[in-house]
Amino acid sequence: MYRKKFFWVTLLVFGLILAMVTGCTQPETTTPQDGDEPDGPVAGADVVKVGMVGPLTGGAATYGISVRNGAQIAIDEANENEEIPGVTLEFISEDTEGDWSKAANAFSKLIEQNKVDVIVGAVLSSETEAGGPIAMSGKVPTISPSSTATGLTIGNPYLFRNCLSDEVQASQLAEYANVELGFEKFAILYTNNDYGVALKDAFEETAKELAEVVAVEAFMDNDENFKPQLTSIQRKDPEAIFVAGYYTEAAKIAQQALEQGLEVQFFGADGFYSPVLMEIGQDAVEGAIFTAGFHSGDESPVVQNFVNKYRQLFNEEPDMFAAQAYDAARIVIEAMKSKGTSSEQIREGLAEIKDFPGITGNTSIDEEGDTLKDVLILKVEDGVFQRLR
């Protein structure tokens, strides 16, 4: 009986492994996994593969899924309008679970197994840090739509990004708050991760040059109670608080500050950009001013075209991640149009992008692969975002 059971288990394990191995090789030759191409590549037409890497499951999945959706729209548009003559784009996305070591696997898989020509991704900064060297050794150009870590693209000619670095946003905001709005006494409350730290450092540096920073306090992701930090800030009596973090925490901070009778102007960065900010924060976030890479209320036809398509296809509002991913994929397509569709040609094309009219503003790529674009400044007015600058 013992033997028999062991035999069946072994058989099952082998069966599973066999199924996985065959299942793993099939999709490459038959149907594209994620691409919406009902009639497949036309005979004679080239297929250029665009990979995407990001967290599609796990805690950061909301960012990864937005990026995948945004890039998907850009790829579908290019295929529908036959923007690159004789070329069909195939879109393949891979999950990282939000873990950088798994992002490295995803990069290797796309480059070695799927032989992608270009990658849009990764999403989190740590993922792009781990994937960058792999993309470089595989000579596959990679453009991240959302990894904002300082100095990310330096020293890697195959790595580009289409998002404002944390430093640029924070230092421009500090300047705006002081020069345009006349604030003199700042406090900083930052989330202790790469995003929060980079924002804090840049804001603190600029604000100290121009005015005064009276308190700097940290909190952790997913914290619920900010009273200790707010109490210690309150003692220093600042005029404004810069919250370097994401909307969920920011909304709670604003509410708890109001409960404590701490009446100050709230500033933030692109982590504020979500309707959830108002849902949780209600009246407390009214008047908050923050930098953003995208404003869906913008009336220009390109923005409205994207917003409408996104609503239609995915039944939700596009966020900043989706918009930057759409632009990143558009920039890749632009590079293909100008130089050609091999990996090396795409890399050359990306390096030469100048004043590309995207939905997240005019975009140029500098010699380090970093992005130069306008920083939008938005304000919460009557529960909606209004553009200040």
Added chain:
Amino acid sequence: MFSAYYLQIIILVGINIIMATSLNLITGFTGQLSIGHAAFMSIGAYAAALATLKLGLPFFGSLFFGALLAAFFGVLIGVPTLKLKGDYLAIATLGFGEIVRIVFLNLKITGGAVGLRGVPKNTTILWVIVAAILTIFVLNRILKSRVGRALVAVREDETAAESMGINTTYYKILAFGVGAFFAGLGGGLFSHYFQYIHPNSFGFLRSIEHLCMVVLGGLGNIWGSIIGAAALTAIPEFLRASADYRQLFYGAILVLMMRIRPEGIISGKKSRKIPPGKTSAWRGKNKFLKATR
């Protein structure tokens, strides 16, 4: 010979074999439920990376340094938590794991929340294979010796072991120290392979992943841990073909495996049933072999 992707999976399998077998020493053989193994891995990873970057040690030296430091912390956590058993020890190790992660998140020298960049890529397939074989060999020698039998005795019944003259305190600390040493070695290989490390990859979930490998492979069996590590590293990669349903299938496989063989792929503990046609003397004959295998 292999594409770089398969090579990467093989390297990760090798590192996870080191992690799983060393955790098996603590949890499977000595019976101390630890869910902070990723903390020892991260100590080794950071220490080895910093030894290479700041001290300029050769690769072997860095790996050894990382492993030693991890062993030191293994002993350190072993001492205050010795009086704890089962669930209580698990929670204490969990807390230790979180402390280590948060310390790395806040230290300046480790790059804090930005992570540590620019670690040279010294880990090759050869290093990993040698390290994995060394780990298996050393653990096997330990387990087949008097020390190994003492560890199993601590697992089976602490009071009985004590009454037989086994210093349970010493052997528990020894298990934690040796387990952490090899976890640190795995961590050093890990950081020198990816060239980048960030604390968020060494959290609670990774510790649980290691524990899954050990339990799935079979508690108290080195070969089981090897199979468990290989399976749980390779399965999620093979499942990439199923795109969005990947995690679903992965979970289903775990549930199925545990349902079919709750004792793990290769069971370390002796079977309670006597096969038909054998007398009870059969169990006596196999008892010694099975307990120490």
